[in-house]
Amino acid sequence: MPSETQPAEMSVECHCLAVRQAARRITQFYDSFLAASGLRTTQFSVLAKLKRLGPMTINALARDLVMDRTTLGRNILPLEREGLVAIVPGRSDRRSKELHLTETGTARLRAGAKKWREAQARFEAVFGARRSSDLRALLRAVAASKLGDAGNPATE
Numbered sequence: 001m002p003s004e005t006q007p008a009e010m011s012v013e014c015h016c017l018a019v020r021q022a023a024r025r026i027t028q029f030y031d032s033f034l035a036a037s038g039l040r041t042t043q044f045s046v047l048a049k050l051k052r053l054g055p056m057t058i059n060a061l062a063r064d065l066v067m068d069r070t071t072l073g074r075n076i077l078p079l080e081r082e083g084l085v086a087i088v089p090g091r092s093d094r095r096s097k098e099l100h101l102t103e104t105g106t107a108r109l110r111a112g113a114k115k116w117r118e119a120q121a122r123f124e125a126v127f128g129a130r131r132s133s134d135l136r137a138l139l140r141a142v143a144a145s146k147l148g149d150a151g152n153p154a155t156e
Contacts, residue, residue, distance in 0.1 A: 019142075026123075033119035037112035038082075042075050044116060047084060047109040050101040055088075057096050066143050084108055 030041045039047070049064060050056065058076070062069040076099065079085045084105035090096035101109070124132045 029123070030116070030119045033115045033122075034112050037108060037115050039108060039112045043079055043084075044109070044112045046072070046075060046079060046099075047101060047105050047112070050085065050099055051106065051109055055091075055098045055100045057090060057098055059096075061099060079105070082108075 027041050030044075034041060034044055037044075045065060046061065049061060053064070056064070058072060059069060062072040065072065076085060076087070080087055082104070083102055086100045086102050087097050088100055090098045127135070
């Protein structure tokens with residue numbers, strides 16, 4: 001039976017803190033590789049999703065990236081300014097906006113992909129292919145879980 005945790009122990013045992021620290025470390029690592037392409041990790045992810053899935057609404061892309069819509073909007077602005085994505089009226093609902101990957105965006109994604117592959121290889125060299133694969137599977141399971149639906153006392 002778990003005992004009351006003292007505040008000093010909370011930071012050591014906190015799942016959220018551990019995941020956020022790891023995410024920041026990994027993001028910094030990938031950003032250092034992607035810097036040569038002029039992309040940050042989040043921007044690379046946006047371009048890669050659009051390349052793989054085709055045009056998407058901002059809301060659909062935010063859901064797919066498990067990201068807040070306003071945060072995604074802030075990440076899209078520099079991509080639009082640089083001509084890497086275009087925001088156009090939706091095909092099915094002209095009131096909605098769709099994101100389209102431009103030719104310039106495809107070229108930048110291609111340049112970033114080379115650096116991304118280098119980061120992937122280095123990560124696996126440090127942590128091992130099996131541990132890296134296991135980590136991705138575990139993190140995908142967390143992202144796909146119903147944690148957001150689990151009894152939030154603030155909303156009950």
